[in-house]
Amino acid sequence: MQSKTPIVMCWSGGKDSSLALEALLQSPEYEVTELFTTITEGYDRISMHGVRRELLEAQAKSIGLPLTTVLIPPECVNATYQQRMKDACIAFKKRGIEHMAFGDLFLEDIRAYRNEQLKQVDMTAVYPVWGLDTAKLAEDFIARGFKAILCCIDPKQIPSDFCGRDYDRAMLAGLPKKADPCGENGEFHTFVYEGPIFKTPIACAKGEVVLRDNFWFCDILAA
DSSP, X not given: OOOOEEEEEEOOXXXXXXXXXXXXXXXSSEEEEEEEEEEETTTTEETTXXXXXXXXXXXXXXXXXXXXXXXXXXXXXXXXXXXXXXXXXXXXXXXXXXXXXXXXXXXXXXXXXXXXXXXXXXXXXXXTTTTOOHHHHXXXXXXXXXXXXXXXXXXXXXXXXXXXXXXXXXXXXXXXXXXXXXXXTSSEEEEEEESTTOSSOOOEEEEEEEEETXXXXXXXXXX
């Protein structure tokens, strides 16, 4: 029997990562070795999403996979980000891991960037949910029993009162027509706390909603 290809899941804690991971866990081709997440120094939170490290660690524990993190500074310049990611990828390569998965859906420029960065260390990017219809993906996410909270929103794209809302059919129905239902254009980010990839739900509660660096964040607390 042919052995599966080891792969790292680039994990944000959100719904697209969750759907991509679910696809990989069901794949006959890949064996997920661990989750890989960027953490912002000083804040000790998932970069961009603003989710506390303890909740990230709770996700990894419930999923049953090891967690590898890389620290990046606040307002990280691209050169620093690229170097730290490169160093992490080189470490994966030394362990015999040559593939990394992402939850990207349709942004060609992001895909091209990731491909180019991994090419520099002779690694290959994999996109398990690429090109899928985002309206159907959003409905499938809910129908499959996943539950998530909008942890960060861009008020230039959707109203600020969406921050902290549950990712459900009512929320989707209320989105502006121009907004992508999966937030792929940066309209929002999510924190997933329940679903088929988790052994047990992540106990959490919604804290205060704050404006920081022109984005609204809901501080999700471990319960």
